[in-house]
Amino acid sequence: MTPTPSTPRAALIGRSFDNAERYDTAAVVQRLSAGELAAEIAHALAAGAWPAHEAEHGPARILEIGCGTGLLTEQLHARWPQAEIVATDYSPRMVARARDRMAAFLPDRHRAMFHVMDATRPDVDGPFDVICGNMVLQWLENPAEVLQKLAVLLAPGGLLGVSTLLGGTFAQWRAACAAEGAQAATPTYPNAKTVAGWTPYPCSGAWRVARYEQVFPTGLDFLRHLKTTGAAVPREGGGRLSVGQIRRAADRLNAGGGAISWELAYGCFRRPPRQGVFVTGTDTGVGKTLISACLVQRWQALYWKPLQSGLAEDEGDTATVARLVPGAHCFPPAGAYQAPLSPQAAARAQAEQVDPARLALPLAEPHRPLVVEGAGGLMVPATDEMMMIDLAALWGLPVVLVARSGLGTLNHTLLSLGALRERGIAVAGVVLNGPANPENRRTIESLGKVRILAEIPWCEDVTPRTLAELAARLPSWEETFAPSWPGGRTGT
Structure with missing residues (x-):
């Protein structure tokens, strides 16, 4: 059953691809992109802290949108x-x-299902x-x-991998049309920043940007390629070129060697x-443990301090959270050291090494929030090969960044946010x-493009009672994450 078109343009796009009978004969870059995307997905699966069944056997269920003639489907299988x-x-x-x-590839048909679906209105059951x-x-009205x-x-830990055309695509054709005083009818694709x-x-x-070049015998062959692959749908609101303009622009393309650029973005x-x-901080001593305890109290969350140092001087953060939040479920640290140094240096001072194998994220009670507190800031060494930001990327949890409110916070906070975004870590x-x-709050919100979850005042004597009062200033779990975790705390 064909879905009802969401817009007139969607119906036009659907008819264009329906009529692309010789798609496979012309889809050179599409085939190349399918292989690249499959490789990106495989690399991301191998690099992440995925569920055990995926790490050992690969994904059990895959949903593909816009499968076309099955170029990517074949790669996936x-x-x-x-x-x-x-x-x-x-x-x-x-x-x-x-x-x-x-x-020919799927004789066991129960492992493949082919379904007509509008990606803007998915009607399949996850996870x-x-x-x-x-x-x-690039064919969707609102990709985000x-x-x-x-x-x-x-599924929890699951991967979303996509590719899309960018604004540099067909630049030579657009330039040839512009030289004839006309605007190319090809769609306007977004830029990498968008x-x-x-x-x-x-x-x-x-996202990763890649560029390819395809050479056509003539400019008219390029236009035939668009039609053959179903991609000849003109940009919305664009005018049509006259026959003369098309021929002259095609001649200009011929004179330039017939090369056409494709610019793609791959995202996993x-x-x-x-x-x-x-939970990480812009520096040591900014209040990570206090805020972690507040989050545990506010969300009735679990708590884990993977690496603890400085036990020669105080009780340690796990004991502090357990004292301030009576009844809190705290996982034991993966490594606990006496010296007030980075985990890597503190372990070395005890003639020990941080065991990366013990740094696996606890998955008990997965639909109950877990507050993981880092050691120091993002660039503090955790092991001989990993800093705290590497662990944040490995675990894949969104980050709560704790910062001072006063003088000096702008530089530290914006640098930390920039480092997280550079690594693709959600904030x-x-x-x-x-x-x-x-003033500092407004600047961090504006330049850091981030939400200020709360402002916590300095408190001289933190007790379970005062901590509960401070915790009430923070948003609930549902307020923070409900749009992405349907059903709130119950998960999916």
Whole structure:
């Protein structure tokens, strides 16, 4: 059954791809991109802290949007033949072609399902370990919204991998048309900065830009290519070129050698493997443990301090949280050391080493929030090879950044936010510790493009009672994460 078109343009796009009978003969870059995307997904799966069944056997369920004739479907099956693949496309004829292509590869038909679906209105049941789509986002009216909807269908720790065309695509053709006083009818694709804002929250991940070049015998062959692959749908609101303008622009393209550029962005985004946050600070002593205890109290969360040093001088953060939040469930540290140094240096002072194998994220009670407190700031060495920011990336939990409210906080806070974004780590928000400073708050919100979760005043004597009062200033778990974790604390 063909879905009802969401817009007249969606109907036009669907008809164009329905009529692309010779798609496979012309889809050179599309085939290349499918292979690249499959490789990106495989690399991301291997690099992350994925659920055990994925790490050992690969994904069990895969949803593909915009499957076309099955170029990516074939790649997915080759890499993960055990996976159940649900291949979908808006075009019924494209779905039929994908089914025909995969018939030879999928004799066990229960492992593949081919379904006509509008990606803007997904009608399949999750969860999926992988959701992917090759060169499809540029056809959607609101790609960021679609990615957010799809992320909800991911299993905890699941991966969303997509590719899309960028603004540099077909630059030579646009320049040839402009030289004839006309604007090319090809769609206007987004730039890399716009696409960077399509990251679904609270997933972690990043976009990578790639460029390809395809040479056509003549400019008219390029236009025939667009029609053959179903990509000749003109940009919305654009005018048509005259026959003369098209021929003259094609001649200009010929004179330039017939080369056409394709600019693509590849994005891979992982849903957190469980509900929780990673608490880090802009510096040592900014109040990470206080804020962690507040979050444990506010969310009735679990607590884990993976690496604890400085036990020669105080009781340690796990004991502090247990004292301030009576009844809190605290996981034991993976490493506990006496010297007030970085975990790496403190372990070495005891003739020990931090064991990376013990740094696996606790997955007990996965639908109950877990507050993970880091040691020092993001660039503090955790092991001989990893800093705290590397652990944050590995665990995949959104970050709560604790910062001082006063003088000096802007530089430290904005640098920390920049480092997190550079690594593709989701940021849940910033907590400011100390006297209220409206100007610093506004600057961090504006330049850091981040939410201030709370401003926590300095408190001379922190007791379980005063901590509960401070915790009430923080948003509830549902207020912070409900859009991305349907059903609030119950998860999916």
